[in-house]
Amino acid sequence: MEIPYTTEARPDTGLFNAKLGIWLFLASEVMLFGALFSSYVLLRTGAPVWPHGRTQGLSVPLATVNTMVLIGSSVTMVLSWASLKLKDFAKYRLYMALTILAGLCFMVIKGFEYAAKFEHHHYPSTSTFFAVYFTLTGLHGLHVLGGMIVNGYFWGPGAKMWKTDPDRFANRIEVAGLYWHFVDLVWIFLFPTLYLL
Amino acid sequence: MSAHDAESIRKETRAYITVFVSLMVLTALTVGVSYFHMPVGLAILVALVIATFKGSLVASVFMHLRAERKLIYWILILTVLFFIVLMAIPTISQWDQRMLR
Secondary structure, three states, rough: OOOOOOOOOOOOOOOOOOHHHHHHHHHHHHHHHHHHHHHHHHHHOOOOOOHHHHHHOHHHHHHHHHHHHHHHHHHHHHHHHHHHHHOHHHHHHHHHHHHHHHHHHHHHHHHHHHHHHHOOOOOOOOOHHHHHHHHHHHHHHHHHHHHHHHHHHHOOOOHHHHOOOOOHHHHHHHHHHHHHHHHHHHHHHHHHHHHHH | OOOOHHHHHHHHHHHHHHHHHHHHHHHHHHHHHHOOOOOOOHHHHHHHHHHHHHHHHHHHOOOHHOOOHHHHHHHHHHHHHHHHHHHHHHHHHHHHHHOOO
């Protein structure tokens, strides 16, 4: 049986199904990160003293570069979708590759940051600060990894759909993009609250 | 796709680039102001205002919320309400603490 409403809008929602689906999923993601963020606020306001990220050896320059890398990847992601809408598959491939590479770059930098922490024997069990730092950045990192796997599939084997059903494929990229931008959005809040305040 | 659609996508693309540049500038600004020795409360306020502005640029332009179906707005309004409840929990806990003292 055909999956309904992959390209045409469902009359009652006015949306193709995957778009409604991803927004509901993102709403649940807001609650997931929101709960952790709320816990962070609770732990921070309840603590007699709270260390500044810089005094704990967090690298502001590395995190700044990572913020810019992730913002850059959001732009290439949306440009890959726009390229499909303009029927330029070669450009789609290029922008999607850049998005995946930027994700990889983010993870490598994050890896260096984690390695530096472990070298100084800073683990989640070291302090409440590091427990919060590793939980929030770790969960975010897993989201980046998940997005890279999905984007990798759409760059590689999943791209075959462009030949058989281009509109549906463009919708898939739009939906993957919505997720990727959300991951960027979460980082926009994590960066100042963990590193700069 | 009609010529009109292609034209609107090109227009959108220009918006993406403008937002990209704005986000880069705002990131630099966030880092820059963090080096001023502001009182903690003010520093948190400034950082969150900039982050919220950056977030709304991403949501409205990259995530196309500028022109989206009503149903999605309703879902997001509900999400924001629940998010506010989540954020209120630490405040409620503080009141509780004060009452105990």
